Structure formats: structure tokens, C-alpha cells
Amino acid sequence: xxxxxxxxxxxxxxxxxxxxxxxxxxxxxxxxxxxxxxxxxxxxxxxxxxxxxxxxxxxxxxxxxxxxxxxxxxxxxxxxxxxxxxxxxxxxxxxxxxxxxxxxxxxxxxxxxxxxxxxxxxxxxxxxxxxxxxxxxxxxxxxxxxxxxxxxxxxxxxxxxxxxxxxxxxxxxxxxxxxxxxxxxxxxxxxxxxxxxxxxxxxxxxxxxxxxxxxxxxxxxxxxxxxxxxxxxxxxxxxxxxxxxxxxxxxxxxxxxxxxxxxxxxxxxxxxxxxxxxxxxxxxxxxxxxxxxxxxxxxxxxxxxxxxxxxxxxxxxxxxxxxxxxxxxxxxxxxxxxxxxxxxxxxxxxxxxxxxxxxxxxxxxxxxxxxxxxxxxxxxxxxxxxxxxxxxxxxxxxxxxxxxxxxxxxxxxxxxxxxxxxxxxxxxxxxxxxxxxxxxxxxxxxxx
Amino acid sequence: xxxxxxxxxxxxxxxxxxxxxxxxxxxxxxxxxxxxxxxxxxxxxxxxxxxxxxxxxxxxxxxxxxxxxxxxxxxxxxxxxxxxxxxxxxxxxxxxxxxxxxxxxxxxxxxxxxxxxxxxxxxxxxxxxxxxxxxxxxxxxxxxxxxxxxxxxxxxxxxxxxxxxxxxxxxxxxxxxxxxxxxxxxxxxxxxxxxxxxxxxxxxxxxxxxxxxxxxxxxxxxxxxxxxxxxxxxxxxxxxxxxxxxxxxxxxxxxxxxxxxxxxxxxxxxxxxxxxxxxxxxxxxxxxxxxxxxxxxxxxxxxxxxxxxxxxxxxxxxxxxxxxxxxxx
Numbered sequence: 034x035x036x037x038x039x040x041x042x043x044x045x046x047x048x049x050x051x052x053x054x055x056x057x058x059x060x061x062x063x064x065x066x067x068x069x070x071x072x073x074x075x076x077x078x079x080x081x082x083x084x085x086x087x088x089x090x091x092x093x094x095x096x097x098x099x100x101x102x103x104x105x106x107x108x109x110x111x112x113x114x115x116x117x118x119x120x121x122x123x124x125x126x127x128x129x130x131x132x133x134x135x136x137x138x139x140x141x142x143x144x145x146x147x148x149x150x151x152x153x154x155x156x157x158x159x160x161x162x163x164x165x166x167x168x169x170x171x172x173x174x175x176x177x178x179x180x181x182x183x184x185x186x187x188x189x190x191x192x193x194x195x196x197x198x199x200x201x202x203x204x205x206x207x208x209x210x211x212x213x214x215x216x217x218x219x220x221x222x223x224x225x226x227x228x229x230x231x232x233x234x235x236x237x238x239x240x241x242x243x244x245x246x247x248x249x250x251x252x253x254x255x256x257x258x259x260x261x262x263x264x265x266x267x268x269x270x271x272x273x274x275x276x277x278x279x280x281x282x283x284x285x286x287x288x289x290x291x292x293x294x295x296x297x298x299x300x301x302x303x304x305x306x307x308x309x310x311x312x313x314x315x316x317x318x319x320x321x322x323x324x325x326x327x328x329x330x331x332x333x334x335x336x337x338x339x340x341x342x343x344x345x346x347x348x349x350x351x352x353x354x355x356x357x358x359x360x361x362x363x364x365x366x367x368x369x370x371x372x373x374x375x376x377x378x379x380x381x382x383x384x385x386x387x388x389x390x391x392x393x394x395x396x397x398x399x400x401x402x403x404x405x406x407x408x409x410x411x412x413x414x415x416x417x418x419x420x421x422x423x424x425x426x427x428x429x430x431x432x433x434x435x436x437x438x439x440x441x442x443x444x445x446x447x448x449x450x451x452x453x454x455x456x457x458x459x460x461x462x463x464x465x466x467x468x469x470x471x472x473x474x475x476x477x478x479x480x481x
Numbered sequence: 482x483x484x485x486x487x488x489x490x491x492x493x494x495x496x497x498x499x500x501x502x503x504x505x506x507x508x509x510x511x512x513x514x515x516x517x518x519x520x521x522x523x524x525x526x527x528x529x530x531x532x533x534x535x536x537x538x539x540x541x542x543x544x545x546x547x548x549x550x551x552x553x554x555x556x557x558x559x560x561x562x563x564x565x566x567x568x569x570x571x572x573x574x575x576x577x578x579x580x581x582x583x584x585x586x587x588x589x590x591x592x593x594x595x596x597x598x599x600x601x602x603x604x605x606x607x608x609x610x611x612x613x614x615x616x617x618x619x620x621x622x623x624x625x626x627x628x629x630x631x632x633x634x635x636x637x638x639x640x641x642x643x644x645x646x647x648x649x650x651x652x653x654x655x656x657x658x659x660x661x662x663x664x665x666x667x668x669x670x671x672x673x674x675x676x677x678x679x680x681x682x683x684x685x686x687x688x689x690x691x692x693x694x695x696x697x698x699x700x701x702x703x704x705x706x707x708x709x710x711x712x713x714x715x716x717x718x719x720x721x722x723x724x725x726x727x728x729x730x731x732x733x734x735x736x737x738x739x740x741x742x743x744x745x746x747x748x749x750x751x752x753x754x755x756x757x758x759x760x761x762x763x764x765x766x767x768x769x770x771x772x773x774x775x776x777x778x779x780x781x782x783x784x785x786x787x788x789x790x791x792x793x794x795x796x797x798x799x800x801x802x803x804x805x806x807x808x809x810x
Contacts, residue, residue, distance in 0.1 A: 070547055073541060073547045074546075074547050074548075074732055075732070076544075076731035076732050076733070078542075079538055079541050079542055142729065142754070142757070143610070143612070143754065143782075144609070144610025144611055144612055144727060144754075145610060146609065146610055148641075148642075149640075152641075174782070175646070176618075176645070176646045176649030176650060176653075177642040177643075177645035177646035177648070177649050178642065178646075179642075180641075180642040180645045180646075181640070181641045181642025181643075181645075181646075182641075182642075183642075184641035184642055184663075185641050188641070229754075229756065229757045230757070230758070231757060231758060256610065256727070256729065256730070258608070258727075258730045258731060258733040258734075259729050259730065259731060260544035260729060260730055260731025260732065260734075260759065260763065261541070261542050261543065261544050261731060261759075261760075262544070262728075262729045262757070262758055262759035262760070263729075263731075265758045265759075266729070266757075266758075283608070283609060283610075283694060285694060285696075286608070286694040286695070286696055286733065287694075287695070287696040287733065287736055288731075288732075288733035288736075289732070289733075291731070292731065311609075311639070
């Protein structure tokens with residue numbers, strides 16, 4: 034069964050309570066049960082959930098919720114606040130040593146994404162802070178791990194320090210620091226081999242590296258899809274190495290990422306970065322508050338808004354808005370808008386950030402095919418100027434020509450024109466609404 | 482005789498089939514197994530709400546997933562009521578049997594579909610970092626030891642160093658790898674590999690693919706294409722599509738099984754990294770909901786650390802922590 038957002042879960046619980054006029058303590062208990070389920074489904078560790086529920090319940094049973102007119106909303110608010118508090122409010126940055134080079138050690142289980150993250154972090158340091166990092170290949174165990182880092186290094190055009198797989202990682206790390214000092218690198222990123230937190234000898238090796246190079250930052254790389262075990266992993270890495278931060282990888286997947294909360298709760302160190310894709314620039318600063326919403330299944334509205342703000346040209350948007358109001362939109366505008374939306378990133382990613390998008394009829398499990406959008410663009414581009422401005426002249430023969438010109442079928446062209454017409458109609462309705470003031474009912478936004 | 486006693490005897494009897502390694506891993510808990518179990522049963526003499534709550538927590542902590550756990554608990558409550566089971570001792574075997582049954586419905590479940598005559602093609606799929614390439618290396622070794630000729634296809638043309646990693650395994654095990662340059666079309670690599678495998682007349686062709694998150698539509702389409710090429714070139718192939726799952730993965734594994742299943746008709750699961758503290762309980766939910774059996778488990782980094790799946794041992798693993806706790810108390 035698919036996970037349902039906490040908001041939806043609470044809604045259905047509340048609908049049973051409705052009509053009672055007042056929410057009782059027992060009702061709060063039922064709601065807490067839903068919160069618990071939501072968090073467990075999101076992979077938050079059950080012990081962490083237990084503590085969390087206890088603290089939320091205390092607040093919920095207090096005046097805040099019981100006296101509220103919208104108890105469901107209030108519970109969500111309390112949960113969200115407490116979650117954000119637990120996640121750590123502030124966004125935290127990577128350490129800088131007083132005396133360069135700053136030494137960063139990457140540790141974690143096998144397959145968490147240490148090597149890839151090392152490459153991404155190097156890229157981030159250069160791009161955002163104009164730093165000159167040295168990559169150090171200290172994974173001598175996994176076949177071709179050194180080669181992997183070297184390939185990343187050449188893709189980034191950055192030096193990689195390696196002594197092959199016959200020298201001990203401790204020695205490699207030591208020599209790398211010397212080399213970094215000689216060549217004036219201001220960051221040294223040590224990529225260590227993945228290991229199990231219960232492997233005593235390999236964990237001992239990490240401690241030796243730590244003693245040898247005295248790192249300013251030890252980043253634990255954690256797969257965002259990790260389940261209940263995240264607690265054990267984070268706890269023992271932290272106990273043995275005193276980690277200073279966490280990098281959450283593979284967050285571009287469709288996991289809720291409850292592991293983030295578990296890791297934060299047991300180590301009390303901040304999540305500093307999030308891996309958001311396979312490309313080398315796909316490492317982003319971590320926003321704890323947004324993670325809270327994601328875990329609860331409420332969508333990442335803030336990121337969406339931010340993306341829109343940075344990519345949409347304001348003036349063009351205003352112009353478009355005016356046109357929309359008069360329903361005077363042409364295919365040219367349509368293309369323009371399509372391009373703006375696309376600039377914001379892959380469409381399915383955007384949809385994922387929209388709260389409730391995954392529950393909307395028709396949008397549920399929608400797989401936005403970027404190719405399809407390419408087709409649409411091709412169709413519009415195959416129209417003449419006159420056709421774009423006045424779609425009513427599109428007769429059968431014109432449509433046939435457009436289909437041929439764009440390499441699509443007449444059916445596809447017809448579908449697009451129909452959709453465009455409907456969009457125009459919808460806009461007319463909307464502008465009618467604003468003109469007559471706030472008329473209720475009738476028209477609803479799809480996301481309301 | 483209690484179920485766990487039976488289980489213990491079964492495991493001890495299996496010494497020939499189970500490798501020394503696996504035994505080593507289990508021996509610590511196994512020695513005090515029965516005693517510990519008795520302690521636990523003593524702690525929860527009666528089957529009450531508290532007992533079920535404890536059980537629920539235990540299963541959730543193993544990543545079984547809330548929905549499946551609730552259903553299981555409800556079923557167990559029903560059983561307890563209808564059979565009038567009052568003591569936890571009596572319910573114990575019911576629990577374990579139910580779980581084991583769910584995981585292994587028949588003897589055939591864990592078997593790999595190896596062709597009697599002609600070539601067997603196995604395709605490996607999964608998200609990033611679960612251990613696809615390592616599993617292929619281990620499995621290549623296993624088949625080679627059985628006297629079969631093996632060929633590997635380096636279908637991960639995306640990740641830096643992936644081809645080299647598979648080549649290193651090929652060298653270690655002593656089998657050839659068919660590859661193209663990094664960045665080339667994986668479907669083309671598969672085509673080459675299938676042709677090479679045909680002309681050499683090998684018994685087993687193991688196909689690596691790049692790790693991909695299941696919500697990347699384009700990458701899933703690419704995977705479908707890879708499978709189509711194999712289907713077209715070898716009738717009846719791929720004979721197995723194995724989804725490699727990391728045991729540390731939580732509820733997202735269900736999404737993985739669903740989406741990869743849809744794209745490539747996954748026929749079995751390889752559960753890797755079970756040598757850590759993660760229990761991989763999500764395979765219970767996957768079996769329950771999607772009916773995909775587990776075929777292999779990865780128990781370490783050594784070349785012979787891949788074992789055929791044994792439901793009883795797996796269930797035993799789910800409870801091992803409780804046993805240890807009871808032991809220390």
C-alpha cells in the first residue's frame with residue numbers, strides 16, 4: 034500500500050470525529066496513532082518515533098489543539114514544528130580550518146555513495162567557494178574504486194592523489210596531506226572504503242586515519258533510503274569516530290527519507306548536504322525544515338517556490354498574466370510558458386514537490402515523459418506565425434502539414450489543439466471570476 | 482518440541498550444506514539459542530496486548546513495514562483466539578512458521594531458472610549502490626565452480642569505474658567480460674555480449690546494468706530496452722531478472738520492487754549486505770504484496786559470500802537481536 038500523506042491520514046481520522054463538536058483526549062490519541070504510522074512508513078526509527086510522539090502528544094493534549102477550531106490542522110502544525118525542531122532548524126555549512134588545508138574524511142557503509150559524493154563535494158567547493166581541493170583515493174578494497182575517483186577527477190579536471198591499492202589507507206592519507214601542503218590545496222577530501230559499522234578491524238582503520246590526519250570534518254554518508262537500521266549505523270560510526278556531519282544521498286528518489294530524522298536524533302550532528310542526482314553538480318545544501326515536510330508527505334513547497342523565483346522571468350510572467358486574464362493567449366505564449374516551466378527542472382521532480390500532487394486524480398503516479406513535451410514543442414514550432422496567433426484557422430490540411438513537419442501524427446496535433454482550446458476556456462472562466470469578485474464554487478483549481 | 486528447538490536442530494543438521502562462514506556468523510547466538518528463547522518466553526508468559534506490541538515493534542524494527550506487520554499481528558491474534566492459545570510458548574512456533582511460509586512457499590522458490598541445455602541469461606537490476614556488480618562477481622564464481630562456462634556483460638556504462646570493477650571481478654574469478662567504452666549505449670553492449678555468448682556457446686551470461694533510481698522514467702525506459710534486446714536475440718531469455726536489494730533499505734524497497742518489476746518482470750530478489758545489523762524485513766512485505774521470492778543473500782565481501790536463500794535462517798535472523806538481549810539480561 035502506498036504511503037499517504039499525513040495530512041490525508043489525519044483528514045480521514047477527523048472526518049470520523051466530526052460532528053462531535055469538540056475534540057477529546059481520546060481523539061488526540063487516535064490522531065497520534067496516525068502520526069506514528071506515517072512516521073514509521075517514512076522509515077523513521079521506531080524508538081525515535083516513540084520519543085517524538087510523546088513530545089507532540091504533550092503539546093497536543095494541551096490547550097493548543099483541543100481548543101482549536103481546526104484540530105487536524107493544528108496537529109499537523111505541531112507535528113511539523115516539532116519535526117523541524119528535531120531536524121535542526123538552521124542550515125549548516127562545511128567546516129573551514131584556521132590553517133589550510135581543511136581535511137574532510139568521508140565515511141559510511143558500502144554503496145552509500147561516498148566516492149560520488151566526494152566528487153560532488155569537490156565540485157561544490159570549487160564552484161561556490163572558489164576552493165582548490167585535492168581528492169584522495171583511500172579505498173584500496175573495492176575493485177576499481179580508485180579508478181572511479183580518478184575518472185571523477187578527470188571529469189572535474191581536479192588532481193586525485195593515489196598510491197595504488199597496496200599501500201595502507203593511513204599512509205595514503207598522511208602522504209596526501211603533505212602533498213596538499215606542498216601544492217597549496219586548501220581542501221583535502223579523503224574517500225575511504227565502505228565498511229560495516231560492526232567490522233571492528235576496518236572501523237579501527239578509520240580511527241587510525243583520523244589520528245594520523247586529524248580531520249576538521251568527518252562526514253557520514255547515508256543512503257536516504259535506509260530503513261530502521263540507520264540508527265545502528267549512525268550510532269556506531271559516531272561513537273567510534275565522532276562524526277561532525279551527515280550527507281544524505283539519493284534523495285532524488287521517491288523515498289520519504291525518514292532516515293534523516295533517525296540519524297539526526299542519535300548523532301545530534303547536522304545533515305550538511307543532500308545528493309540530488311547522478312551528475313556532479315547534483316549536491317545541494319540541506320534544508321532541515323523542508324525535510325520535515327517531505328517526511329510527512331506534505332511536499333516540498335519551499336523548494337518549488339524558490340525554483341520558480343529563480344527561473345521565471347518576472348516581467349514575462351506579468352505579461353503572460355495579463356494575457357491570461359483576457360484569454361488572449363497564443364501558441365507562442367504557450368511555448369514560452371512551457372520553456373519557463375522546463376527551466377525549473379525535470380517535470381516529475383516539480384510534481385513531486387507539489388503537496389498532494391501524488392494524490393490528485395490523473396496525477397497519481399504520473400510519469401512525466403520529457404519526450405512528450407519535446408513533441409509538443411515540435412508541433413507548435415511547425416505552425417506558421419498566423420496559425421500560432423490564430424489557432425481557429427487550423428483546418429484539416431493545415432493540421433496534416435503540421436503533423437508531417439513535426440514528425441508526429443495528426444492525432445497528436447489534434448489533441449494538443451483541443452487541450453489548448455480547453456486551457457483558453459478555463460482562463461476565460463478564471464478571468465470571469467476575478468472580474469465579478471470572489472465568486473465561490475463553480476471553478477476550482479486542480480490543486481485546491 | 483518448540484519451533485526454535487526444531488529450527489536449531491535443522492540448522493545444526495545442515496552443516497554440510499551451509500558453509501563454515503555462515504555457521505560462524507550464527508554460532509554465537511545459536512549456542513545459547515534455546516536457553517535464550519526460554520528466557521524470552523518466560524518474560525512474556527501470556528499472550529496479551531503487551532506481547533503483541535513487543536512483537537510488532539520487533540518486526541517493525543526489522544523493516545518489515547507497518548502495513549504487513551499489522552496484518553500479521555491481526556492474523557496471529559485470530560489464531561490465538563480460535564486455537565485458544567494463552568501462552569507465548571505455544572504461539573512462538575506459529576509466528577515463525579507463518580513468517581517462513583510466507584517467504585518460501587515451495588522448494589522451487591529459491592531455485593534459479595538454469596536451462597538444462599543451451600544458454601542461461603540472467604539480468605541484474607537495481608538502484609545505485611546495492612551491490613549489483615559485486616553480486617555478479619560472486620555468482621560468476623559460483624557457476625564457474627559448478628563447472629559452467631560464464632560470460633559477463635558490462636552493461637553499466639554510466640558510473641565512473643563500473644566497467645573496471647566488473648573486469649577486476651572477471652580477472653579474479655577467471656571469466657571474460659564483454660564491454661564497450663564508458664558512456665556507450667548499454668543495449669548495444671548487451672547485443673554484443675549476447676552474440677559473443679552465442680558464438681562461444683557459454684552456459685551462463687550474467688548481465689550487469691547501471692544502478693538507477695526507480696523514479697527516473699528515462700532510465701527505466703533504457704532498462705526496458707536492454708531487456709528487449711536480450712529477449713529478441715535469445716528466445717526465452719532473460720531466464721531470470723534479479724532485483725538486487727540492499728538489506729539496509731527501508732520501505733522504499735517496496736517501490737523499487739514495484740517499479741523495476743513493472744519495467745523488467747523481476748523474477749527474484751538478491752538481498753545483499755545481510756552481514757550487517759540490518760534485517761531486510763521488507764522482503765516479507767514484498768513477498769506478501771508482489772509475490773517475488775528471494776533467491777540469494779549476500780553475507781560479506783568475499784567471493785564465496787553469496788548464499789542461496791533459506792527462509793528459516795532468515796526468520797531466525799529476524800529474532801536474533803531479541804535472543805541476544807534476552808541472553809544478556
